[in-house]
Amino acid sequence: MRYASTVRQRPAFGAPPRGACLPFDPVLSCGRPVCSQRVEFDVIVPGASHSSSHDINPGSGFRSINRYRAGTWPATPNTAIGGRLNDLYNFSDSHRRDAAHPGLSSDKAGQAAWLDFTTPYTVNPALHAGLNGRCLQQLSNDTCSFPPGATPIGNPCGDTGKAEVFAIGPGLFRKAGARNTWFVNLYDQVQARKRARGTVLNVHRVHPF
Numbered sequence: 001m002r003y004a005s006t007v008r009q010r011p012a013f014g015a016p017p018r019g020a021c022l023p024f025d026p027v028l029s030c031g032r033p034v035c036s037q038r039v040e041f042d043v044i045v046p047g048a049s050h051s052s053s054h055d056i057n058p059g060s061g062f063r064s065i066n067r068y069r070a071g072t073w074p075a076t077p078n079t080a081i082g083g084r085l086n087d088l089y090n091f092s093d094s095h096r097r098d099a100a101h102p103g104l105s106s107d108k109a110g111q112a113a114w115l116d117f118t119t120p121y122t123v124n125p126a127l128h129a130g131l132n133g134r135c136l137q138q139l140s141n142d143t144c145s146f147p148p149g150a151t152p153i154g155n156p157c158g159d160t161g162k163a164e165v166f167a168i169g170p171g172l173f174r175k176a177g178a179r180n181t182w183f184v185n186l187y188d189q190v191q192a193r194k195r196a197r198g199t200v201l202n203v204h205r206v207h208p209f
Contacts, residue, residue, distance in 0.1 A: 021038055021039070021040040023036075023037075024036070024038060032074075033074060034073065034074065037070060038069075038071075039069045039070075040067070040068055040069075041065070041066075041067050042065070042066040042068075043064075043066075044062070044063060044066060045063055046063070062093055063090075064088055064091065065088070065089045068084050068087070069084070069085050070082070077122075078121055078122045079119070079120070079122070079130075080119070080120055081118075082118045082119075083115060083116065083117040084115070085115050086116070087112070088111060090108055090110070106144065107142065107145070108144070109142050110138045110140040111139045112137065112138045112139055112163075114134055114136035114137065114165075115135045116132070116133075116134050117133055117134075117135075118130060120173065125175075126176075127172075127173070127175075128174075129170070129173075130171055131169070131170060131171065132168070132170070132171035132185055133166070133167055133169065135165070135166050135167075136163065136164065137163075138162040138163040138194075162193075162194060163194045164191070164194065165189055165191070165193075166191040166192075167188060167200065168187065168188060169186040169187045170185075171183075171184065171185045171186070179207055179208060180205065181206040181207075182203070182206075183204040183206075184201075184202070184203050184204075185202045185204075186200070186201050186202075187199065187202070
């Protein structure tokens with residue numbers, strides 16, 4: 001499962017998260033693994049140029065820190081319960097340009113936390129199917145600042161409150177040969193506040209070169 005890096009959906013173009021991952025040894029009981037977990041610290045930085053003098057930029061100028069802790073409990077030989085708890089800290093962007101609000105000096109997307117969960121069933125070693133979902137809570141409002149004397153028009157941040165999302169749906173993992181892996185996840189956003197509500201389909205293919 002994957003999640004776009006910011007609440008306002010402004011990931012930096014050409015700059016996937018970079019960070020350090022620390023996996024722990026699995027917890028064993030009677031010779032059988034009963035829990036495995038890892039922690040990761042990712043840094044998201046712009047990977048392309050960004051200028052406040054242009055309306056369209058290849059980069060977002062956005063910087064974030066994403067931490068998470070993931071764990072899996074194999075309930076039976078063919079079933080498991082997994083989860084990943086994330087928190088996201090967004091830094092201010094002092095290069096934002098907004099044609100509708102000239103003079104905008106900086107803005108900052110709100111901080112957020114979310115939990116991804118999944119309950120896969122092993123059909124065979126190459127095929128897993130189950131239920132997955134996400135629960136997201138924005139912890140702070142988006143903010144923006146103007147220099148002294150500037151008069152903001154309307155709501156320049158476009159923020160109407162803290163976003164909340166609960167989504168759930170089926171998921172599928174398929175290993176097609178030695179060099180192709182497919183992840184297919186369908187999410188129905190059964191609850192959404194201050195955010196568009198709908199059904200989301202994610203298809204992710206992994207092919208090492």
